[in-house]
Amino acid sequence: MVEFVNISKTFPDGTAAVHNVSITAPEKEFSVILGPSGAGKTTLLRTVNRLVRPSSGKVLVNGTEITDANQRQIRSDVGMIFQQFNLVGNLSVLINVLSGCLGTHQKWWSTLYLFPKVYRLKALDLLDRVGLLDQAYKRADELSGGQQQRVGIARALMQEPRVLLADEPVASVDPRTSQEILKLLKDLCKEKNLTVLCTLHQVDLALQFSDRIIGIADGEIILNEKSSKLDVEKLKTIYSSKNHGLFFGPTTESANDPQNINWNQ
Amino acid sequence: MNPSGKSKQLTMVAVPAIKGHMEKHFRPLLSSVETTTGVKLNFIEASSYDDAIDRLKDGRAQLGWLGQSAFIEASHDVSLEPLAVAFTAGNKVSVYRSVFLVKAGSPYSEIADLKGHRLLLTEHGSSSGDVMPRHTLAQLNLNPEIHGNFSEVIYAGSQESAVSELLAGKGDLAVISKINLEKMFHDGSLKKKDIKIIHYSDPIPGAPIVAVSGMEASLKKQIQEAILNAHKTGPVDGYGENIDSYHTPEEARASFLSSYLKPAVSFTTIAFIASLVISTVGVSIHLKVNPITIFASFSYFADIIGRMLPPDFSDLGALLISMFETIEIGFLGTILATILSIPIGLVSAKNITPSKWIYYPARLITTFFRAVPEFILAMILVISVGFGALPGILALGLHTMGFLSKFYAEEIEHVRNGPIEAIEAAGASHMQKITFAIIPQILPNFVGYSLYIFDRNIRMATILGIVGAGGIGYRLISSFRMFEYREVSAIIIIIFITIFLLDAISSKARHAVK
Ligand SMILES: Nc1ncnc2c1ncn2[C@@H]1O[C@H](COP(=O)(O)OP(=O)(O)O)[C@@H](O)[C@H]1O
Numbered sequence: 174m175v176e177f178v179n180i181s182k183t184f185p186d187g188t189a190a191v192h193n194v195s196i197t198a199p200e201k202e203f204s205v206i207l208g209p210s211g212a213g214k215t216t217l218l219r220t221v222n223r224l225v226r227p228s229s230g231k232v233l234v235n236g237t238e239i240t241d242a243n244q245r246q247i248r249s250d251v252g253m254i255f256q257q258f259n260l261v262g263n264l265s266v267l268i269n270v271l272s273g274c275l276g277t278h279q280k281w282w283s284t285l286y287l288f289p290k291v292y293r294l295k296a297l298d299l300l301d302r303v304g305l306l307d308q309a310y311k312r313a314d315e316l317s318g319g320q321q322q323r324v325g326i327a328r329a330l331m332q333e334p335r336v337l338l339a340d341e342p343v344a345s346v347d348p349r350t351s352q353e354i355l356k357l358l359k360d361l362c363k364e365k366n367l368t369v370l371c372t373l374h375q376v377d378l379a380l381q382f383s384d385r386i387i388g389i390a391d392g393e394i395i396l397n398e399k400s401s402k403l404d405v406e407k408l409k410t411i412y413s414s415k416n417h418g419l420f421f422g423p424t425t426e427s428a429n430d431p432q433n434i435n436w437n438q
Numbered sequence: 439m440n441p442s443g444k445s446k447q448l449t450m451v452a453v454p455a456i457k458g459h460m461e462k463h464f465r466p467l468l469s470s471v472e473t474t475t476g477v478k479l480n481f482i483e484a485s486s487y488d489d490a491i492d493r494l495k496d497g498r499a500q501l502g503w504l505g506q507s508a509f510i511e512a513s514h515d516v517s518l519e520p521l522a523v524a525f526t527a528g529n530k531v532s533v534y535r536s537v538f539l540v541k542a543g544s545p546y547s548e549i550a551d552l553k554g555h556r557l558l559l560t561e562h563g564s565s566s567g568d569v570m571p572r573h574t575l576a577q578l579n580l581n582p583e584i585h586g587n588f589s590e591v592i593y594a595g596s597q598e599s600a601v602s603e604l605l606a607g608k609g610d611l612a613v614i615s616k617i618n619l620e621k622m623f624h625d626g627s628l629k630k631k632d633i634k635i636i637h638y639s640d641p642i643p644g645a646p647i648v649a650v651s652g653m654e655a656s657l658k659k660q661i662q663e664a665i666l667n668a669h670k671t672g673p674v675d676g677y678g679e680n681i682d683s684y685h686t687p688e689e690a691r692a693s694f695l696s697s698y699l700k701p702a703v704s705f706t707t708i709a710f711i712a713s714l715v716i717s718t719v720g721v722s723i724h725l726k727v728n729p730i731t732i733f734a735s736f737s738y739f740a741d742i743i744g745r746m747l748p749p750d751f752s753d754l755g756a757l758l759i760s761m762f763e764t765i766e767i768g769f770l771g772t773i774l775a776t777i778l779s780i781p782i783g784l785v786s787a788k789n790i791t792p793s794k795w796i797y798y799p800a801r802l803i804t805t806f807f808r809a810v811p812e813f814i815l816a817m818i819l820v821i822s823v824g825f826g827a828l829p830g831i832l833a834l835g836l837h838t839m840g841f842l843s844k845f846y847a848e849e850i851e852h853v854r855n856g857p858i859e860a861i862e863a864a865g866a867s868h869m870q871k872i873t874f875a876i877i878p879q880i881l882p883n884f885v886g887y888s889l890y891i892f893d894r895n896i897r898m899a900t901i902l903g904i905v906g907a908g909g910i911g912y913r914l915i916s917s918f919r920m921f922e923y924r925e926v927s928a929i930i931i932i933i934f935i936t937i938f939l940l941d942a943i944s945s946k947a948r949h950a951v952k
């Protein structure tokens with residue numbers, strides 16, 4: 174469970190990215206933070222593992238407030254997947270996955286890329302789960318975007334987190350791959366009982382894969398409901414008052430209704 | 439034997455991986471389980487993959503062997519639990535592969551040759567004859583589901599008929615299990631010379647024997663134990679080569695993954711480190727570098743340090759003026775190097791040089807000045823233009839021009855191509871391309887390199903004084919010659935403070951332009 178209590182973030186240059194947000198991402202649910210580009214999704218998400226330090230307010234991960242003192246310990250419980258994958262391109266796929274457990278495996282020889290056999294087997298297992306077992310010894314930058322994100326998922330799961338953060342995990346891949354990756358992410362997280370916080374700007378993907386949608390615009394929460402109680406029309410009315418660049422079109426096939434699309438990514 | 443198992447009977451169903459032979463392969467195992475548990479085990483070879491799943495679903499069978507992919511697919515329809523997986527001798531999980539066959543004498547020698555031709559698969563749901571081939575072909579960019587990759591995709595009905603239809607010319611590429619292929623060679627139904635193998639799939643792990651989840655837990659446990667121990671009382675068999683025992687699914691998974699393990703440290707890494715150590719030792723011996731000598735000369739070292747203390751700053755004013763002169767030499771040298779290196783760097787970058795007649799001479803010049811140490815350049819220049827600052831400036835300028843040009847050229851060669859294409863697509867000229875797409879990308883590093891060179895030129899300028907090219911180095915060498923070691927130490931301190939300050943300033947400046 175992740176609780177945000179009165180979180181605000183103002184960057185040193187004066188940009189107020191997030192304003193007084195208080196929400197809860199329930200245990201073992203797949204919550205999507207949905208909002209147009211610039212809404213403050215990334216900023217909000219990053220307060221969870223303190224890659225962004227909130228200006229005020231607090232974040233509780235599984236009931237524990239995250240502070241400067243315990244951030245390393247809490248981070249090992251929180252996995253993260255990035256929009257640009259953030260793999261180390263000239264290391265092998267396997268080593269990239271293994272790097273996920275550096276928080277717990279802190280023997281000096283881990284800095285020489287050496288990992289015990291159980292770890293390597295576990296990394297291979299995860300690579301098999303994301304369908305990349307036969308690519309384990311390739312350089313990470315030789316893989317396609319979709320494959321790299323699968324490695325990103327395996328790396329995040331390698332650390333055995335209880336909470337998983339995903340920042341626009343499919344913004345850098347094509348629509349079909351987006352579907353595959355979100356499905357994989359959702360299945361694996363259900364299986365491993367993870368609490369997921371995932372940011373997205375595509376309405377249809379949010380509706381299709383989330384348990385809960387947390388709507389954000391201009392740094393404020395404007396919606397927080399179970400996805401089953403929502404549909405595209407309702408979301409459109411919610412967002413129409415502020416005409417934002419949300420992506421309403423179907424991302425599965427070619428977007429066939431150009432009027433629906435207002436994409437200012 | 440086991441009173442609780444008396445009068446019980448169960449049915450095991452298997453998919454027809456080798457039509458008509460499945461019972462023969464599973465009976466030894468089943469008999470062994472019957473003896474240990476007292477449960478009577480019937481066996482049915484299903485007529486198809488779907489038939490096998492149906493029987494487990496509606497309760498006509500409680501145990502099953504479905505092959506790998508049908509097992510995964512079946513788990514959506516009916517809740518199954520894996521009990522045991524076959525291992526081969528040598529304690530490895532049994533794996534098999536799909537083989538890709540063409541008729542002997544056909545013109546195809548690799549998968550890519552078969553684009554647009556007819557594909558023969560065995561049966562819907564078969565691991566080796568349907569799921570794995572589709573997966574493998576998709577990875578080779580010939581996904582059968584994409585129109586145009588194959589003119590026809592035919593299910594022959596069984597592994598054997600896939601081969602016979604291939605031989606009859608009804609298809610061009612057939613994919614079957616290697617196990618079945620070897621069996622056909624063995625029983626003479628197929629001759630090796632009639633077909634050609636053009637590809638193997640990745641290994642498919644052997645499929646588990648499964649039980650329906652509804653089965654009573656203690657019975658399930660009893661059966662599983664019996665299967666796991668069956669090899670102790672007699673030979674077991676199953677679908678696969680050389681099966682000699684059954685193990686738990688967890689052990690099977692670990693064994694399968696282990697086949698992908700490579701040593702944590704590769705042979706090349708070890709060889710590399712070993713050769714580095716050997717050559718370091720070898721070279722030290724050749725150069726007579728003796729670590730003991732270094733320690734033995736420690737007392738001389740202490741003596742010289744003693745004579746340098748305390749530093750003598752009595753001529754401080756003159757020393758500072760010399761130091762300033764050195765900074766000026768370094769500064770002018772850097773300006774000269776930067777000015778020269780802009781045009782030379784531009785023309786010696788492969789991607790924007792106007793012509794190879796300019797490119798090669800430019801590279802030659804830069805390499806030459808990089809190769810000749812500024813110390814040597816300064817000595818030559820002192821002889822030709824006389825003592826003083828000028829030979830120092832020229833030596834530094836020319837030598838570091840060689841470096842800067844190379845840095846800039848490389849930087850230009852490595853700019854991202856996307857922005858250049860975008861500017862080109864907009865119809866920009868060569869010069870516009872440079873100012874709009876290249877210079878903005880290299881500017882931060884350009885300034886950074888120049889600052890770095892400035893920094894190092896000041897350090898080098900102190901040395902150049904030694905050969906008569908002005909500045910504080912000249913004072914340094916004079917003091918040395920007159921054995922004024924206390925002034926030497928004062929000069930060293932001044933140089934140290936100056937370099938320290940300049941370093942701090944230039945690193946701030948480099949950050950500012952990032
Ligand atoms: N490091 C930063 N410094 C200043 N402003 C920032 C910084 N990071 C983000 N912002 C600003 O904060 C706002 C929210 O950004 P972000 O959280 O990245 O939005 P989203 O992820 O929804 O696109 C934007 O206006 C953005 O420009």
Ligand SMILES: [Mg+2]
Nearest residue numbers: 214215216341
């Ligand atoms: Mg973002």
